[in-house]
Amino acid sequence: GDSVTQMEGPVTLSEEAFLTINCTYTATGYPSLFWYVQYPGEGLQLLLKATKADDKGSNKGFEATYRKETTSFHLEKGSVQVSDSAVYFCALSDRGGSNYKLTFGKGTLLTVNP
Amino acid sequence: EADIYQTPRYLVIGTGKKITLECSQTMGHDKMYWYQQDPGMELHLIHYSYGVNSTEKGDLSSESTVSRIRTEHFPLTLESARPSHTSQYLCATRDSATTGELFFGEGSRLTVL
Numbered sequence: 001g002d003s004v005t006q007m008e009g010p011v012t013l014s015e016e017a018f019l020t021i022n023c024t025y026t027a028t029g030y031p032s033l034f035w036y037v038q039y040p041g042e043g044l045q046l047l048l049k050a051t052k053a054d055d056k057g058s059n060k061g062f063e064a065t066y067r068k069e070t071t072s073f074h075l076e077k078g079s080v081q082v083s084d085s086a087v088y089f090c091a092l093s094d095r096g097g098s099n100y101k102l103t104f105g106k107g108t109l110l111t112v113n114p
Numbered sequence: 115e116a117d118i119y120q121t122p123r124y125l126v127i128g129t130g131k132k133i134t135l136e137c138s139q140t141m142g143h144d145k146m147y148w149y150q151q152d153p154g155m156e157l158h159l160i161h162y163s164y165g166v167n168s169t170e171k172g173d174l175s176s177e178s179t180v181s182r183i184r185t186e187h188f189p190l191t192l193e194s195a196r197p198s199h200t201s202q203y204l205c206a207t208r209d210s211a212t213t214g215e216l217f218f219g220e221g222s223r224l225t226v227l
Contacts, residue, residue: 042220
């Protein structure tokens with residue numbers, strides 16, 4: 001079945017550092033890929049998405065490129081801020097049938113210190 | 115952007131009590147989902163619905179039950195709460211016309227003493 005493996009945390013960075021959170025996936029067919037962010041005490045919010053190979057999703061300074069050859073969707077940001085402290089989830093959308101369930105990674109906790 | 119509301123946000127109850135977590139959405143989305151999020155952050159799908167009168171069990175077995183009598187509402191019920199049910203419960207919706215993204219509510223944090 002489909003699966004998502006993402007970098008285990010926690011990740012602790014200083015403000016303005018470069019961020020990479022690795023995500024790889026296993027899926028049949030051609031899934032859509034997502035990064036969600038969960039701030040403390042809140043639900044998940046869509047951060048960015050990509051629907052086909054070589055697509056780059058971007059939002060709020062974060063980027064991720066859909067790499068079919070390496071089955072990866074790594075999240076990057078050039079300069080993190082304290083306000084980026086949150087849990088980040090990589091996910092894929094199963095296009096089999098009409099179910100459209102999302103499969104999530106286990107989440108990566110990011111803490112950014114001033 | 116979906117408007118999705120969960121109540122209560124926080125609930126502390128004793129063992130054996132019946133509880134219902136409410137989830138309402140105003141966007142008319144057909145598909146709705148309940149996820150259980152454990153303290154380690156991992157999300158587990160426990161129920162989903164494709165539309166009115168449609169409910170299915172998710173990937174993680176749960177003693178909770180759900181109903182979908184109206185498109186807007188997808189309540190989750192525990193008949194007899196136990197400490198093992200202590201968790202964060204997240205409701206989500208999906209628009210069939212999009213690329214598969216889910217829209218989440220802010221969650222209901224349940225603590226069973």
